[in-house]
Structure formats: structure tokens, C-alpha cells
Amino acid sequence: MGTDRDRVHTQPCPCGKGTVYVDECSPDHPYARSYKPWLGHGVNCPDCSKVYTTVGDKEVFLVERREHDRHEAAKRQRWQEESAFRDKIWAELENSGDIVAIARHLSSFPSAVAASRYLASLRIHVDSLPRFRSHFKKRACSSDWVKSHIYYKHLPVLIGALGCNTSLVDRLIKEDENLQARRDDKLKVILPAIYGMDGQQ
Numbered sequence: 001m002g003t004d005r006d007r008v009h010t011q012p013c014p015c016g017k018g019t020v021y022v023d024e025c026s027p028d029h030p031y032a033r034s035y036k037p038w039l040g041h042g043v044n045c046p047d048c049s050k051v052y053t054t055v056g057d058k059e060v061f062l063v064e065r066r067e068h069d070r071h072e073a074a075k076r077q078r079w080q081e082e083s084a085f086r087d088k089i090w091a092e093l094e095n096s097g098d099i100v101a102i103a104r105h106l107s108s109f110p111s112a113v114a115a116s117r118y119l120a121s122l123r124i125h126v127d128s129l130p131r132f133r134s135h136f137k138k139r140a141c142s143s144d145w146v147k148s149h150i151y152y153k154h155l156p157v158l159i160g161a162l163g164c165n166t167s168l169v170d171r172l173i174k175e176d177e178n179l180q181a182r183r184d185d186k187l188k189v190i191l192p193a194i195y196g197m198d199g200q201q
Helices: 065-096 098-107 112-121 129-135 143-149 152-161 167-180
Strands: 003-012 019-027 038-044 052-055 059-064
Touching: 019 052, 038 052, 038 059, 052 065, 059 065, 065 098, 065 143, 065 152, 065 167, 098 143, 098 152, 112 129, 152 167
Parallel strands: none
Antiparallel strands: 003 019, 019 038, 052 059
16 A cells, blocks of 8 residues: 655755655545545755754644754653653552452452443443453453553542542542643744645645
């Protein structure tokens, strides 16, 4: 399967020896109508391509490559911090016995269907029933299953439904929300958008 590319925009690169281009892309197979077009773009100049790059999904911007690399590194760092904190949530709740209590309670149901209905009653969606039955072992739910299949933000509801103290999980979820609420520093662009999906340039 290949890609059809239509060149929809070109403009001189910063040094003037090459171009900055934007292509509108789509699959070149019979089912292409089910796909939305996307933008492909770049800097076609051996000198400027070392200094600049293009970014964007619906709008295309020209940025300095070192600024782009700095911004991407900051995003990766933020993702790593958030991922590490979620690992901390699971570890602390496992140490507190809350995860074991959830697993023990889910193991008390006589069937996977009953366990699935219980989770649904708490508005916790895990999977379609056939898929749920394929991976849930009745009367043998483990902490590992809980960690693999329960979304961590549903833990306060589950722990509360067991009649357990939710102060620990509430605090951890609040800290996680504060961590996610941090604003990303904005990527500094050289120019306003040079092309948009609506065709405006």
C-alpha cells in the first residue's frame, strides 16, 4: 500500500536556495475514502534542513531544529514523570492492601459475567463481555489482573465500594491531576502557520 501525495504549497526556505513544501496525502488503495487526508511536509534544502524543520498536523509551522528537539525532549521528560508517578500510585495502593482487596472481591463473584456486571454497575468499563471472559479468571482474580485491566482513575470508586478508606487513593489521584495540569511550554515557531488543512496559506 502506497501513498498519493499532492503538492499543495511551496515557499522559499529561509536561505532562498530551496523550498519549504506541504503535501496533502492519502492512501492509494480502493478503501481510501474511509481515510482522512493528512499533511506531509519538510524543508527541501541541504543547508536549511540542518537548521530548520516543519511541524504540525492540521497546520504547518517552520521551527528551528534545535528548538524542536528541546521541545520534544521536554515532552518526553514530562511523560516519563507522569508514568513514574502512576507506577507509584499502583505501588502505594498495593502496599496498603487496597489492590489485594479489589482482587479478592472480584474473585468472590461466581462467574466472569457477574464480575463484569458488578464493574458495569460502578460505571467501570473494562472490555466487551466476550473479551472480558477471555482474560478474567473467575474466583482467581489477581493483583496483576487489576493493574493490567482497571484504569487507575477508577480505583477510588472501586476502593470506596468496598467500604475502605479512600484518603490515600484520593490524595494520589489529586497529585496525579496536578502533575498533568502543568502547562507545556510552547514551541517557538519562526513564522505563523504556513499552511492549514483548510487550504489557507
